[in-house]
Amino acid sequence: MGTMHTTSPSSRQDDFWPDFLRGVKTSLPLLIAFIPFGLLLGSQAVQKGFSIVEVPLLTGLNFAGGSEFAAVGLWSIPPAILLLAGVTFLINSRHILMGAALAPHLRHLRRWQIFLLLFCMCDEVWALTLTDLHTKPGRRFSMGFYAGITVCLYLCWVSFTFIGGYSGNILGDLTRYGVDMAFPAVFIMLLKGMWKGARNALPWCVSLGVAVLVYHLLPGAWYVPAGTLAGILTSLLVVRSI
Amino acid sequence: MTLHIPALLAILTMALVTYLTRISGYLLLAGRHLSPRMKAIMDIVPGCVLVAVIAPNFATGHPADLLGLAATLLAATRFSLLPTMLCGVITTGVLRAVLG
Numbered sequence: 011m012g013t014m015h016t017t018s019p020s021s022r023q024d025d026f027w028p029d030f031l032r033g034v035k036t037s038l039p040l041l042i043a044f045i046p047f048g049l050l051l052g053s054q055a056v057q058k059g060f061s062i063v064e065v066p067l068l069t070g071l072n073f074a075g076g077s078e079f080a081a082v083g084l085w086s087i088p089p090a091i092l093l094l095a096g097v098t099f100l101i102n103s104r105h106i107l108m109g110a111a112l113a114p115h116l117r118h119l120r121r122w123q124i125f126l127l128l129f130c131m132c133d134e135v136w137a138l139t140l141t142d143l144h145t146k147p148g149r150r151f152s153m154g155f156y157a158g159i160t161v162c163l164y165l166c167w168v169s170f171t172f173i174g175g176y177s178g179n180i181l182g183d184l185t186r187y188g189v190d191m192a193f194p195a196v197f198i199m200l201l202k203g204m205w206k207g208a209r210n211a212l213p214w215c216v217s218l219g220v221a222v223l224v225y226h227l228l229p230g231a232w233y234v235p236a237g238t239l240a241g242i243l244t245s246l247l248v249v250r251s252i
Numbered sequence: 253m254t255l256h257i258p259a260l261l262a263i264l265t266m267a268l269v270t271y272l273t274r275i276s277g278y279l280l281l282a283g284r285h286l287s288p289r290m291k292a293i294m295d296i297v298p299g300c301v302l303v304a305v306i307a308p309n310f311a312t313g314h315p316a317d318l319l320g321l322a323a324t325l326l327a328a329t330r331f332s333l334l335p336t337m338l339c340g341v342i343t344t345g346v347l348r349a350v351l352g
Contacts, residue, residue: 039334042341061254064263071267076305081266088258091265098266102273104301109277111294114286116278128274133302140298188345191320194309195340197302198328204299217300221307234304241300242293249292 026154033158036142040134043192044166051078052174058085065175070168073132077101078171080231101231104238108136115143115151123153130160134196141203212248217241316351320344 048069055065060082072078077098084093109128116124139156143149204210221237228236286294309321324340331339 039332039337042334042337060259061256063255064259067255067260068263068266071263072270074270077266077270081262087256089262091258091262094262095265095269098269099273102270104305105270105273106277106280107297107301109274109279110281111277111298113278113281114291114294116282124278125275128278129271131274133305137298137302186345186348188320188341188343188348191317191324191340191344192337194306194321195324195328195337196333197306198324199333199336201299201302202328204302206295210296210299213296214299214303218303218307218310221304222311225307225311233307234301237304237307238297238300241304242297245293245296245300248296249289 025152026157029152029154030158030161033138033155033160034162035158036138036155037134037159037162040163040196041166043196044163045170046189047075047193048167048170049174049177051075051082052171052176053178054079054174055082055085055171056175056178058082059087060085060175062172062175066168066172069171070164072098073130073164073167074098074102074105075132075167076231097231101234103235104133105131107238107242108133111140112136118150119153127153127156127160130164132163134163134200135159137200137203141200144204209248213241213245216244316344316347319347 051069052065055068056062060068068081069078072081080097080101081094084090084097108131112131116127119127135156138159139151142155143151201214217237217240219237220240221233224236225233309317312318312321320340320343323343324336327336327339
C-alpha cells in the first residue's frame with residue numbers, strides 16, 4: 011500500500027500475487043482428491059503399458075482426469091488412436107459449454123492469455139473461477155486467482171501421476187476405504203457454489219436423472235453429453251417461464 | 253524411460269482433441285452479445301455439466317456408497333469443502349467396512 015497507482019492496469023497487476031495466493035489457498039483442499047487419484051492413474055497407466063515418461067506427458071498435455079482414466083482403460087499396444095480420440099471428445103465435450111460460460115468474463119484479456127488459460131481449464135479450475143466471479147457482484151475475472159488454482163492443481167496432478175507410475179501401486183486399493191468419495195464431494199461443493207435458488211433445481215435434477223438413466227443403458231461416456239443436453243433443454247423451458 | 257512413437261501420437265491426438273473442446277466454446281461466443289435469456293441459461297448450464305459427470309456415483313447399487321453420498325450431500329449443506337470431503341470419505345469408508 012506504499013505507492014499510489016492511478017491507472018487501473020497497474021493496480022490490477024498489483025493484485026496478481028495476492029490473488030495468486032488466494033487461488034492457491036482455495037485449491038489446497040482439492041489436493042485430497044487430486045493426490046490419491048493421481049497416484050492411482052499413474053500406477054494403472056504403467057500396468058497398462060505406459061512408459062514412465064508417457065504418464066506425465068499424457069496428464070500434462072491433456073490435463074483432463076476423466077478422459078485420462080478412460081484412455082488408460084482403453085489403452086493397448088499399439089494404441090487405437092481413433093477410439094481414444096473419440097472417447098476423449100465424448101468425455102470432454104462438456105468443455106465446449108464451460109468455455110462458452112467463461113467467455114463473457116474474458117473480454118478484457120489478450121488473445122494469447124485466453125488461449126493459454128483455456129489450455130488448463132479443467133472442471134475444478136473452471137468451477138472455482140466462476141464461483142469466485144459470482145460471489146462478489148461486479149468482480150472481474152482475475153488472472154492471478156486463476157493462475158494460483160491452475161499452478162497448484164496442475165503441478166500436483168502431473169507430479170503425482172508421475173509418482174504413481176514410478177512407484178506402482180503404493181496405496182493399495184484406496185477405494186476400499188472410501189477415498190473415492192472425495193471426487194463427488196468436490197463436485198457437490200462446486201455445485202453448491204453455483205446454486206442460485208430453486209430455478210437451478212429442475213434442470214440440474216433432469217440432467218442428473220437422464221445421466222443416471224443413460225449410464226445404465228449405454229456403455230461408454232454418453233451419459234455426460236446426454237444428461238447435460240437434457241438439462242439445457244429443461245433450462246430453456248424454465249427460463250422462458252420466468 | 254522410453255517413449256514409443258505410437259503412444260506419443262495417441263497422447264498428442266488426445267491432447268489436441270481436449271484443447272479443441274476447451275477453446276471452441278470460447279471461440280463460438282467471443283465478442284458476441286448475449287441476451288438476458290441466454291445469460292440466464294448460461295448460468296444454469298455449468299451445474300448441468302457437473303451433475304452429469306458425477307451421475308455414476310448416484311447410479312450405484314451399493315447401499316454403503318449411496319449412504320456415503322447422502323452423508324456427503326448433507327455435510328455439503330453445512331460445512332466448507334475440507335470438512336465435507338472428510339465427512340464423505342470417512343462415512344463411506346466406515347459404511348463399507350460395516351455393510352461390506
